[in-house]
Amino acid sequence: MRKLLAVWAGKMLTAAGRLAGKKSSSSPGEYAMRLYPDLAKELKKCVKKGVIVTCGTNGKTTTNNLMCSALEAKGYRVLCNRLGANMLNGIVTAMIQEMNIFGRLSVDYACLEIDEAYTPIVFDYIKPDVMIITNLFRDQLDRYGEIDITSDIIKRAVAKIGGLKLVLNGDDPLCVQFGREKGVIPYYYGISEKVLPQCDDTKEGRFCPVCGAEQVYNYYHYSQLGDYYCPSCGFRRPHIDFDVKNVKLSPLMEFTINGKQMKVNYKGFYNIYNLIAVYGALDVMGEGTDDFAGLLKAYKPQIGRMQEFSFNKPVILSLSKNPAGFNQAIATVNTDERKKDVIVAINDKANDGRDVSWLWDVDFDKIKNDRLNMLVTTGIRVWDISLRFKYEDIDVDLITSSMREAVKACLKTDSEVCYVLVNYTALYSTEAVLNSLLKNGGGNDD
Amino acid sequence: MIDLKILHLYPDLLNLYGDRGNIACLVKRLEWRGMSAKTEKYTCDDTKPFDLSDVDIVFIGGGSDREQKIVCHRLLEHKKQLKEYVEDGGALIAVCGGYQLLGKYYKLEDETIEGLDILDIYTEQGKKRLIGNVVLESDMIGGKIVGFENHGGRTHIGSHTPLGRVVYGFGNDDKSGYEGVAYKNVVATYLHGPLLPKNPRLCDYVLTRAIKRRHPDFSGLEPIDDALEITANEYIVNRFKP
Known part of the structure; x- marks a missing residue:
């Protein structure tokens, strides 16, 4: 009964917010959890095939929404915190909005974008099947402290889930370190050729996450992303499971994934990463990727993405x-x-x-x-x-x-x-x- | 023709957030006056001799705790030269982690990082990180210094002269009401990232001291158009009025 009250309260708050012209993306969930703290734990029961979470400094909203859109194009029902409200209350808000008045919800997949700092808390409530980590860059230091701290937080979260499948950016040494954690099953995606002019921008993550020595790069994409190896301990860019080559950036972006030709209507080199992360997660979930370009057609970019x-x-x-x-x-x-x-x-x-x-x-x-x-x-x-x-x-x-x-x-x-x-x-x-x-x-x- | 040499110490490790703005500011403010400066980096991989004899300004930036630990080992190898350089009136700007490393030690929860012992100060890790905008009143430059601080350490400066009195923000230890240290031609502070662009008087103060050390009869820097810098500085001062 408490659960129903919580769901109704959340739904009413969402409706009230809508009347007031607001997109209430996290406050209804916040309030509902006060009435029924374990509401988020119900999610797993509502999902038939799998929970896919996306973390990382840049690209998580785009990746998560692309993921959702691709699964919907396959005819699945998907729960998604599309508005980018990526803390526990945002996820619960998305749940409540999809629930019927009896508090029931039945979807095939949940695609959840999660703020890195909140992963340990969220994972106490929701056990993901697949976790995508897009990249780790220096971001909002006054909120998170330092990259090292963020890495430790994610490791703590990952350790809570046995047998978690990780879909990781293999070009980012800071992501690859999570694939070395105990009990995880890592898959890597990457862009395996030099594409952009090589420049000397801020590579805050260029130190080996294992031993701290400065890594050597065969080429860079941007920041610390590229083909790297550590001359001191042997840590290196792993074998890439989802491999992009033959990149052309204009007039239309073109590339191959594992030899398969792709032509997409996107701007920005970084979007290749968002696309292959989705491709990788689909594959890992056992979903077909033969018509990947077709699956992407329905996707509408969020505001402000070019x-x-x-x-x-x-x-x-x-x-x-x-x-x-x-x-x-x-x-x-x-x-x-x-x-x-x-x-x-x-x-x-x-x-x-x-x-x-x-x-x-x-x-x-x-x-x-x-x-x-x-x-x-x-x-x-x-x-x-x-x-x-x-x-x-x-x-x-x-x-x-x-x-x-x-x-x-x-x-x-x-x-x-x-x-x-x-x-x-x-x-x-x-x-x-x-x-x-x-x-x-x-x-x-x- | 005045041509200074700026040495950026370990930028490969200590480069947390926009330190390059400080270097750019030193260089540009010389160039805009028809002078020049060359910047050299001394990195962890450098095997060349550590020689400060032709250096006019040393810059040490901030880094994460992990990076600081690596740096302190390297810096300690050059302790003697750095100390002599400072005592001889060499200009040195140390920001954040660099500031802490100038002291006797930085005591973390589980270990203590030994410092260069150039300043008679020490730092201890506090519970909460001190984060936010800062406004200082500085007698040294006769005006307000503005910036942003983000540090877990509490630095105790003993009998040293602070860089300024805290008008807004936390400062050295969140208690004393003081921020940074000014010693001889050393400016050490928690105000990280681009400290100098919004504080052109502080930048010019350091430049003047550095030039005078090389050219004792130097008459001083000519004024340049600082309208934008002053507006940016005053915006922070007014916005964060206590």
Whole structure:
């Protein structure tokens, strides 16, 4: 009975939130768990085939949603915390929303994105069958402490589950270390050729996770991802089970997975990782992957993943949360040959990380080239990001506290495309600005 | 023509969060005045002799506890040279982990990391990490220093002069109300990452001291346009008014 009360309370809170125009992605679950703390433990009973969880610094929302979308395309019923609310309360909220009024839920799969720091808590309630770990980068240090701490937390979580199948990014030594833990069954995916120009960006994870010596790389993809080995203890990039080669990034992204040709409508090298993680997890669950490209067609990217808005020129919104993400976003902007304007918005709210020091770890100098027309800075930390450009001797054409002004200024230039690079909390407000400008006829409202 | 040599110590291990912003700031603020600086790195793999005789500014950044342990072994090999360099008035900027390593020791829960003993200070690991924006009032530069701190250690600076009084934030030990150490031409602080870009006076202070050591009759740095830097600094000061 307590369980039913908890489910109803959660459902009512969700409905109330909806009326108030809010997407309640975690508070209903939070409240329901206060009434019935073990609600999350019921999940396993509701899932027929398997629970697949996704962790990692970058790409977990995309990977998790792609996973869900691919399984749905196969005709399965899937529970997914699609909104990216990735702590226990977010997962319970997703459960409640899918439950009927009798508190029953029956799905084939659960695809759950989980915040790394919360994995040990979540695993006390929900035992996953497969866990994908995408990568570990320096991210929001003021919240997590250090990468070493995050690694230890994940190890603690993994140890709680016997026989856990891990689908790991084999190009990331920090992910591969989890495959060496007791009792796990590891599978690795990776990109097995040099694709990008080799550059000297921040490789915070370049030390051997086993012995601490500096690893040697045959090639890098970005950050510490690549083909590495430790000259001291012999730790090296493992045998890759899901192997990408023959990569072409434009005009359409093309590559092969284990020799199978893929052509996908995605931007950004990093998306290859998200795609092969899903491919690997499907395979590990015994699901067919013959029509993998077909399975992906139904997938709609979340907001801010190179999301295009059609004004008199395309305005492309890109979310990045940390140096690795920003460097990849800048690399993607630079593969676009059109004359362009770039807006960079930096906030420092709790979900962004209060500390903006990481801006100095981003290779912002690479934004400057002969295709860059206007550069605009905005956001709560507009002065920090503007200073960052000053110390690269890059002129910022407009510094403004208003995203609306920033976009309007770019719509007036003769550039062919405009990129808006934002961090987390700037995302939704920017999307709202872009939608409102679209409604008002492309920003000619003054 | 003034041309300084900046030595970045162990950037392969100690590079937590944007330390390169500090190096960039030192270099750019010289270049914008028609001077120059070359930056050299001394990494863990370096086998070249550790020679500070032509070095004008030494920079030591922050790192994780694990990385600090590795570094302290390497640094201790050069203890004598570093101590002599500092006593001779050599400029040294040490941030976060680098700051702790300048002291006598850093006592962690299960072990103690020996320091360089350049400053008469010691650090002990505290329970909670001290994290947040910081504003200091610094007599040394005659103004406010702003930054961000994130440290588990509590540093006790004894009779040393602090870098500044804490106006907002935790500081050295969350109790004394002081932050950092200023000793001879050493600036040691928990304010990590890009400390110097938002504190151009502090940057120029270090540059001036370094130049004067090499050129005693140097008359001082000419002013440059710091409007953006000052705005960025004042934004933090005003936002985090106690």
